[in-house]
Amino acid sequence: MDKTDIKSMDFGELTEYIVSIGQPAFRAKQLYEWMHIKLASSYEEMSNIPAALKAFLVENTDYTALETVKVQTSREDGTSKYLFKLCDGNLIESVLMHYHHGNSVCISSQAGCRMGCRFCASTIDGLARSLTPSEMLEQIYRIQKNTGERVSNVVIMGSGEPFDNFDNLLRFEKLLTDENGLNISARNLTVSTCGLVPEIYRLADMKPQLTLAVSLHAPNDEMRRRLMPIANKYSISELMEACRYYISKTGRRVTFEYSLVSGENDSEACAKELAGLVKGMNCHINLIPVNPIKERSFRQTKPAAVSHFKSILEKNRVNATVRREMGRDIDGACGQLRKSYMENSVASPYTEA
Numbered sequence: 001m002d003k004t005d006i007k008s009m010d011f012g013e014l015t016e017y018i019v020s021i022g023q024p025a026f027r028a029k030q031l032y033e034w035m036h037i038k039l040a041s042s043y044e045e046m047s048n049i050p051a052a053l054k055a056f057l058v059e060n061t062d063y064t065a066l067e068t069v070k071v072q073t074s075r076e077d078g079t080s081k082y083l084f085k086l087c088d089g090n091l092i093e094s095v096l097m098h099y100h101h102g103n104s105v106c107i108s109s110q111a112g113c114r115m116g117c118r119f120c121a122s123t124i125d126g127l128a129r130s131l132t133p134s135e136m137l138e139q140i141y142r143i144q145k146n147t148g149e150r151v152s153n154v155v156i157m158g159s160g161e162p163f164d165n166f167d168n169l170l171r172f173e174k175l176l177t178d179e180n181g182l183n184i185s186a187r188n189l190t191v192s193t194c195g196l197v198p199e200i201y202r203l204a205d206m207k208p209q210l211t212l213a214v215s216l217h218a219p220n221d222e223m224r225r226r227l228m229p230i231a232n233k234y235s236i237s238e239l240m241e242a243c244r245y246y247i248s249k250t251g252r253r254v255t256f257e258y259s260l261v262s263g264e265n266d267s268e269a270c271a272k273e274l275a276g277l278v279k280g281m282n283c284h285i286n287l288i289p290v291n292p293i294k295e296r297s298f299r300q301t302k303p304a305a306v307s308h309f310k311s312i313l314e315k316n317r318v319n320a321t322v323r324r325e326m327g328r329d330i331d332g333a334c335g336q337l338r339k340s341y342m343e344n345s346v347a348s349p350y351t352e353a
């Protein structure tokens with residue numbers, strides 16, 4: 001039987017567990033604080049927990065702690081990319097970005113991904129597995145501990161499709177926003193999906209305060225299918241209907257991500273079609289010049305063409321920004337660092353398996 005994943009328990013569950021093993025309830029509060037506020041990386045650090053209880057917990061629980069394999073820091077903008085190893089040897093990556101409004105961490109929700117988007121490095125070797133809530137939290141905890149600076153924003157835009165790991169995502173959100181933990185406001189959390197329509201409805205019905213970002217990348221089905229296999233499953237009109245439902249239920253603005261790929265989806269006609277698609281919606285379009293990966297021949301749209309694309313959207317009264325590129329010099333694109341490490345390392349969990 002699997003051991004209890006103690007760091008994925010909420011405070012109520014932890015209290016129940018601690019009482020069930022014959023310990024006083026206040027131990028749960030101490031443990032929760034060590035895990036979710038002091039960000040301890042092992043039971044050993046927990047100075048006010050009796051040795052016998054620590055020994056019992058070591059024996060009977062899994063204490064998720066990520067091993068930092070590599071940190072690369074950009075000389076251009078201070079962005080740091082972290083490569084972490086999970087307890088089963090799988091690798092994941094996370095990114096720390098410094099903004100004037102605070103530190104933002106981009107985390108992975110899965111090791112690898114099975115969505116198959118053509119321009120994305122995370123999906124090339126497929127999905128290894130989904131991450132547990134504690135493995136998602138730990139990415140933030142290790143980075144905050146490492147820098148000694150508070151993380152104020154979290155975006156789930158690293159490797160993986162968060163809606164393909166929906167229940168763990170919900171639990172992660174609950175723990176991250178818990179006032180007994182890091183207490184990061186849901187308003188400072190963004191979840192990015194390639195557009196799993198049923199999960200957009202599921203989430204909408206929970207009326208969360210987080211920001212939903214949807215990877216659109218094309219203004220029509222034909223073009224979208226060339227870039228994203230998920231477009232064969234859900235049409236753009238179904239996706240837009242789900243987004244409208246999300247906006248009406250939550251009152252929150254939706255972000256559409258649109259990676260500009262030269263000669264694929266960046267023409268003036270595309271911009272006009274895109275503007276027509278989102279007309280009147282409470283939304284915002286985030287234009288991302290595609291980050292070329294070596295496995296594919298996609299090229300980045302030139303800056304002048306990016307500005308032109310943006311200006312067409314604005315002329316049509318559609319809110320748009322161009323994402324500032326960060327960490328270009330450190331394998332910035334999603335999944336690149338993990339992939340290059342796996343290829344160059346004999347100790348890769350994939351070559352060993």
Ligand code: SAH
Binds near residue numbers: 121
């Ligand atoms: N699976 C989720 C979240 C992970 S990717 C999703 O699809 O939204 C986060 C964003 O980065 C997505 O919009 C994704 O399409 C985009 N992306 C991935 N690789 C990219 C690349 N090489 N260049 C530009 N954008 C990329």
